[in-house]
Amino acid sequence: MNEIIGIIIAAIIAWINFVLIDTYFGLPEVPGVKGAGIIGRDIEKRGGNLSGGFFQGNILCSPDASAGTLLAPIGVMLLGVNGGILAAFLIYIGNRLCADPGYAGTIGALTATVWVVLLSFIGITPETFIVGMVIAITTIQGINHSWSSKLLGKIAQKMGKETNIN
Template sequence: MPADPLHILIAAMVSWVNFVTIDVFFKLPERGGVSGATEIGRHIEEGGGALHGGYMMGNIVSSPDASAGTLLASCGVYAAGIPGGLFAALLVYVGNRICYDPGYAGTTGCITATFIVYGFTLIGFSAAEFIVGMVIAILTIQGISHVHSSRLLSTLWRWRQG
């Protein structure tokens, strides 16, 4: 089944909203979880970005969080349906424990993404569109411009703090 570019765009936006909401809700931008994440945040700030957005990007790099959960949940639904998504959540939890992380954000993101992706497959989307959509979503955060994305994430963090 050939993928539709419009569906990929919608899937990218849904994945972006899912993982950024869960990451900000679980206070990932507050501080670096491990010393490496703190160091990445400091270097992004030196390059002109914002500190709390840099911490969140460092946390995404150094342990599997809700973004990895969304990707692996789409992979699981693509290969094996709902049980595949829940199995992927177990794998994300194990991966979080390996990286010295509590693992709430990754597991929660994986389980919510499983049901979101399954719901979208019922209305004509393909799970493959969500896989490439999540790759595009992580590209907009980590791969285009660190300065602008860290400022955007810091703005969202200020809203979360109220």
């Protein structure tokens, strides 16, 4: 497959994978740690959405599905399917060390491993998936925080996971 098309497909799948899993597991609802709360409030002050801000703060402060979606293809690239599963295990340990129950990160890593394996059948390599994931996380954390937090807030609202904190 053409590399550029592969990267675009991988970026879209990685984006959907980590945003939906993180939102489902309640990242926009409460800041897991103090740092996530501070980031959320700061993004809200700069014209963003508080739920989206908490989401961004949470993925920055502990290894959630975003870290899982990045580390799983790295594991698969290095060690095959075993590496993806090992990545999920290590992310779970990382989550517990960050005082996080670990549902989002672990399940995100496992689903990302499944995606990498499935995409390998149409010629998308784990390396391509890593590039796609880096692009996906850049659209959330690296371009415009207020714009991306509003988008994340809308997705959280649609899934009924908006924050009740004012």
